[in-house]
Amino acid sequence: MNKTDWPLYEVFIRSRHGLSHKHVGSVHAADETMAMENARELYTRRNEGTSIWVVDSNAICASAPEQKDAMFTSPVEKIYRHPSFYQLPASVDKM
Amino acid sequence: MYAQMVETGVKQVKDRADMDAQEAAFMQQIDAEDKIEPQSWMPDAYRKTLVRQISQHAHSEIIGMQPEGNWLTRAPTLKRKLQLAAKIQDECGHGLYLYSAAETLGTSRAQMLDDLHTGKAKYSSIFNYPTLSWADIGAVGWLVDGAAIVNQVMLQRTSYGPYARAMVRICKEESFHQRQGYELLLTMMQQGTQAQKDMVQDSINRLWWPSLMMFGPTDDESPNSAQSMAWKIKRKGNDEIRQQFIDQTIPQLEVLGCTVPDPDLKWNEETGHYDYGTIDWAEFFAVIKGNGPCNKQRLARKVQAHENGAWVREAAIAYADKQANIKSQQSNTNKVA
Numbered sequence: 437m438n439k440t441d442w443p444l445y446e447v448f449i450r451s452r453h454g455l456s457h458k459h460v461g462s463v464h465a466a467d468e469t470m471a472m473e474n475a476r477e478l479y480t481r482r483n484e485g486t487s488i489w490v491v492d493s494n495a496i497c498a499s500a501p502e503q504k505d506a507m508f509t510s511p512v513e514k515i516y517r518h519p520s521f522y523q524l525p526a527s528v529d530k531m
Numbered sequence: 532m533y534a535q536m537v538e539t540g541v542k543q544v545k546d547r548a549d550m551d552a553q554e555a556a557f558m559q560q561i562d563a564e565d566k567i568e569p570q571s572w573m574p575d576a577y578r579k580t581l582v583r584q585i586s587q588h589a590h591s592e593i594i595g596m597q598p599e600g601n602w603l604t605r606a607p608t609l610k611r612k613l614q615l616a617a618k619i620q621d622e623c624g625h626g627l628y629l630y631s632a633a634e635t636l637g638t639s640r641a642q643m644l645d646d647l648h649t650g651k652a653k654y655s656s657i658f659n660y661p662t663l664s665w666a667d668i669g670a671v672g673w674l675v676d677g678a679a680i681v682n683q684v685m686l687q688r689t690s691y692g693p694y695a696r697a698m699v700r701i702c703k704e705e706s707f708h709q710r711q712g713y714e715l716l717l718t719m720m721q722q723g724t725q726a727q728k729d730m731v732q733d734s735i736n737r738l739w740w741p742s743l744m745m746f747g748p749t750d751d752e753s754p755n756s757a758q759s760m761a762w763k764i765k766r767k768g769n770d771e772i773r774q775q776f777i778d779q780t781i782p783q784l785e786v787l788g789c790t791v792p793d794p795d796l797k798w799n800e801e802t803g804h805y806d807y808g809t810i811d812w813a814e815f816f817a818v819i820k821g822n823g824p825c826n827k828q829r830l831a832r833k834v835q836a837h838e839n840g841a842w843v844r845e846a847a848i849a850y851a852d853k854q855a856n857i858k859s860q861q862s863n864t865n866k867v868a
């Protein structure tokens with residue numbers, strides 16, 4: 437019996453026009469065509485989508501948890517990037 | 532539940548004072564309700580417990596298709612047949628969501644299936660009971676899926692991200708399962724012959740106690756539940772969710788005009804809950820150990836389906852390889868040209 441799994445594909449679905457594709461899960465498949473069929477069967481049985489992407493899981497490059505500080509803390513300090521940083525007179529504060 | 536008595540590998544809940552900095556930080560994350568994600572550091576026992584629990588849950592969804600599939604070709608109308616087919620397909624989907632969630636912890640689909648096929652992994656005790664009449668299809672949807680919903684709603688808040696997200700997806704689909712089952716029974720009770728009404732009552736008589744057993748024995752018998760709660764894999768005790776299930780189910784039972792086979796069941800004004808009789812745990816443990824009415828049949832059928840499908844899997848891989856070869860030859864030819 438063959439004990440190795442078929443390749444893994446990550447599945448992304450655009451739920452409505454105007455929205456981005458969103459990660460919903462993954463499927464195993466022998467090839468891309470089958471990955472698309474499996475994704476359709478598994479993740480869109482109730483009109484969940486208008487478009488599907490399947491991506492070979494190995495093609496995804498992810499940030500590592502230990503890089504979290506290096507990657508994400510600096511913007512927190514840059515409060516001047518937010519509109520609320522700028523104090524304006526009440527008469528023009530709707531800006 | 533769909534995962535019953537999951538072994539955590541601990542003799543007692545680990546004391547915080549005995550934890551190193553890494554594990555203490557992990558527990559802080561748990562306390563803060565931050566989800567643990569696949570790449571996060573986690574204690575080995577937490578990882579192993581989750582693999583056991585999630586794979587057991589997945590196996591239950593997959594084996595659970597058998598008792599329902601038993602009536603697919605004998606559904607009384609085309610409408611009921613389509614509904615049942617859709618429900619069974621959902622259950623297969625639930626199994627696949629859960630296998631994927633377990634794989635993020637480092638196990639493989641092939642390994643999990645092998646553990647199921649060799650009897651190493653368990654699945655819920657409930658699916659080792661037979662579906663003897665068409666009314667059982669209704670009772671399974673109403674009681675078995677109903678019990679599963681109570682458990683799965685709780686698990687939407689479980690601490691491991693991929694498991695929690697699979698639960699959210701599953702819960703969205705479960706309500707249909709329970710409602711179609713209940714409506715099926717209601718139709719038989721309101722429009723059926725006396726024989727059909729008796730069939731409904733007989734089905735409830737057989738499935739009531741096994742449904743209550745789905746939640747597993749009282750928690751205080753092993754350290755596993757306490758450890759699972761400390762890790763927030765489980766969020767409520769077995770007895771608590773069993774009580775919740777009973778309290779919400781009895782009013783539905785009354786609308787059907789049926790009874791449960793428990794002379795001790797009665798509303799308790801003081802506690803605001805239903806009291807109920809003693810569960811036959813000897814039966815539960817016998818089923819868990821492999822001696823339920825259908826254990827052997829269920830596993831044999833699963834292994835047979837897997838083996839019968841082997842040639843399809845081989846053919847699909849051979850085809851994919853061939854297509855990949857043709858593609859790479861074409862791109863080589865293009866380069867030369």
Ligand SMILES: [Fe+2]
Nearest residue numbers: 592621622625
């Ligand atoms: Fe399910």
Ligand SMILES: [Fe+2]
Nearest residue numbers: 622676705708
């Ligand atoms: Fe279900």
